[in-house]
Amino acid sequence: MLLKFRLQNYRSVRDVQELTTLLAETRSPHGGFPVRFAHGGAVRVSPLVGVFGANASGKSTVLRALGSLRALAAAGSDAREAARRFEPFQLDPAARLLPTRFEVEFVLDGIRYVYGCAYKSGEIAGEWLHAHGRDRRRVWFERDRHTTRCLPEAGLDRLAAAVDPETTLLAFGADAEHPWLAPIAQWLGGLRRVRIAAGARLVADLDRLAARWSDQLTLLLTRADLGISGVDTSTSTLRLIHEGRSGPQPLGAYVESDGTIAWLDLLIELLHALDHGGVLLIDDLDAILHPVLLTEALRLLRDRDLNPARAQLIFTARSVPPAAEGAEVLEPDQCWYAVKGADGATSLVREGRAPEIGPGELARELWLAKQRLRP
Incomplete structure (x- = not known):
């Protein structure tokens, strides 16, 4: 340390x-x-x-x-x-x-x-x-x-x-x-300098991360008041679930807000560090x-x-x-x-x-x- x-x-x-x-x-x-x-x-x-x-x-x-x-x-x-x-x-x-x-x-x-x-x-x-x-x-x-x-x-x-x-x-x-x-x-x-900015729309390694931290990722996203009610890992690409008039709708990260993307990018870095240190x-x-x-x-x-x-x-x-x-x-x-x-x-x-x-x-x-x- x-x-x-x-x-x-x-x-x-x-x-x-x-x-x-x-x-x-x-x-x-x-x-x-x-x-x-x-x-x-x-x-x-x-x-x-x-x-x-x-x-x-x-x-x-x-x-x-x-x-x-x-x-x-x-x-x-x-x-x-x-x-x-x-x-x-x-x-x-x-x-x-x-x-x-x-x-x-x-x-x-x-x-x-x-x-x-x-x-x-x-x-x-x-x-x-x-x-x-x-x-x-x-x-x-x-x-x-x-x-x-x-x-x-x-x-x-x-x-x-x-x-x-x-x-x-x-x-x-x-x-x-x-x-x-x-x-x-x-x-x-x-010593890893992480550059995260709303609007950069990076979101790399999200699918790999979800396999290891699925429950925690779901909790961190649903509790963040981002309009997300769950995480869909049933397909090869992770999707975030939003509630609509016709029920839950899984959407790709490309339609999420810049603020949501920044939070996801930060979670990717934090959860990886929790596993490996640094x-x-x-x-x-x-x-x-x-x-x-x-x-x-x-x-x-x-x-x-x-x-x-x-x-x-x-x-x-x-x-x-x-x-x-x-x-x-x-x-x-x-x-x-x-x-x-x-x-x-x-x-x-x-x-x-x-x-x-x-x-x-x-x-x-x-x-x-x-x-x-x-x-």
Whole structure:
């Protein structure tokens, strides 16, 4: 599971910012999952993290950064292309000369790993991979522009000598199916940025999904107030049942509303993650879904019985989902806020702030400006 992510000098982020899924305290039975280490001890990790903020506050930058880190650890050509997309903080001339830095902490098979990468345009300026035990840190490798230091028993010397300056050693090792590096790259490949938008009309793999989650899919669709009363799986193509004057009518997905299609696409991604785990990254989730559906989607992931693979969702939205049935949908530790300072740099903070322009104020300011322009 993902524990922490740090980024620096990327798009609207200038200084080091950290996003964590670790929960400091539990206020409800839904306060996260216990994750145990092989050497003993445990931490409580959240399956949900929301990043909230106004338009252009930088909240989407966090998801883009995680997606870029995933690409840097992917197959060789993808890693080189990601390194060429150098996007430093533009409002400070000094930042344009510095590399972008990403670092992620996660737990895999009971071991806590730290992987990081620093890069400029077409150049890996630094890279490191550490494994943490009870009392010590094992440096699997550390690399800069000129040297690479590897753990002797890892057998990475030959790979380190052959990797080119535009490719991460992790991606190169994964391509070579190195037994130590391939599982790490595979975990990072589970950081999946999902693009869902009303009107896109994707709906892929719905028939395969229905065979595994037929009862749950029926419940999630009929309870969503979409006018759907059931799911018809009697044919090779799944159809949704609507009530008409002549009785129930099964209809194909092509006639459904854009909002229904977006909900189906999200369910496909969520239910697949509940089966296989991984980290889903979804931008502007409240722009896609009605608040009721958003609440139901979050409840799927925080349910220990429905989420045995410990899938996680990191999403952005403009505001925190409202309380449902007298209970908060998200714990305070699961909420982060993206805010911009006077210098234009994004910070991630625990406490949000009220918008500087209240309802109706912008319209009044525009009206007053128009009056001043009149002769």
